[in-house]
Amino acid sequence: MAKHSPVSESSAHMDLTDALPVVPESTTSRVLVNNDVMRIVQFTFDAGEMLTEHASPRAVAVQLVSGRMRFTVEGTEHGMRDGDVIYLAPGASHSLVAETACRMSLVMVDVSD
Numbered sequence: 542m543a544k545h546s547p548v549s550e551s552s553a554h555m556d557l558t559d560a561l562p563v564v565p566e567s568t569t570s571r572v573l574v575n576n577d578v579m580r581i582v583q584f585t586f587d588a589g590e591m592l593t594e595h596a597s598p599r600a601v602a603v604q605l606v607s608g609r610m611r612f613t614v615e616g617t618e619h620g621m622r623d624g625d626v627i628y629l630a631p632g633a634s635h636s637l638v639a640e641t642a643c644r645m646s647l648v649m650v651d652v653s654d
Contacts, residue, residue, distance in 0.1 A: 586639035607648030
């Protein structure tokens, strides 16, 4: 589990391409921010890697930083390219398949009723 970071403290996360390279035949991730309202995770996927269908209780913004992937939300597939963004409502089922080596940033935000 990633270290809890207070909401009141700013942080900078630099040189992520070097710190989190694409590893052959692997999916890797690094938690960058983890506090009471937000969690930011950077992922890398080698071509062909996938995440099976799952859901998060948090609102999620996914940005594909580089590469191409097929990202399925509630049964609808989206072909993502560099810079594309998908928003997931809390509880939305989703999965992905990396078509090329990819780098993806994921921001999860707690929402109040």
